[in-house]
Amino acid sequence: MSEPQQVNLQDLDLPALQQVKAQLEEELNHLTQSYTKLKGVQGRFRDCAESVEAMNGEKADDKQILVPLTSSLYVPGKLSNVEKVIVDIGTGYYVEKSIDDASKFYNEKVNYVKENLATLEKSITDKQNSLRAIVSVMQDKLQEQQKEAKK
Secondary structure: OOOOOOOOHHHOOHHHHHHHHHHHHHHHHHHHHHHHHHHHHHHHHHHHHHHHHHHOOOOOOOEEEEEEOOOOOEEEEEEOOOOEEEEEEEOOEEEEEEHHHHHHHHHHHHHHHHHHHHHHHHHHHHHHHHHHHHHHHHHHHHHHHHHHHHO
8 A cells, every 4th residue: 555645735825725624624524523423332332331230230030120112212121031131233133142241242342442432533633733734834825925915
């Protein structure tokens, strides 16, 4: 894979800088949206891990619970088995796991997303720095043009 070509910002004219700036802003917007979505996913995995861990040590004893049918509709239910849970492993597939295995699964997911968030955060910071540099160069070029126009 070839390395990205480096361009000196001072060599670009204002329209080219505007184009690069617009592209960077678009990329930054996309990365920021991805970061927000990943944070939400991490929160859901963390909630799942906490819920599974809360069940650890519980006894069935026909324990009363509320079962969600939709995001705002629940029906009463009873736990008959607290040794196993059904885990959504993605793309519509569900697997029965022990409490310990489910807890491990969700904690691994939380850590995996955390690593990806760190990578994404670095990319966002790099893009923000590049955007600041471009804006600075654009301001310098505009000042030069204004000085030229006054002569």
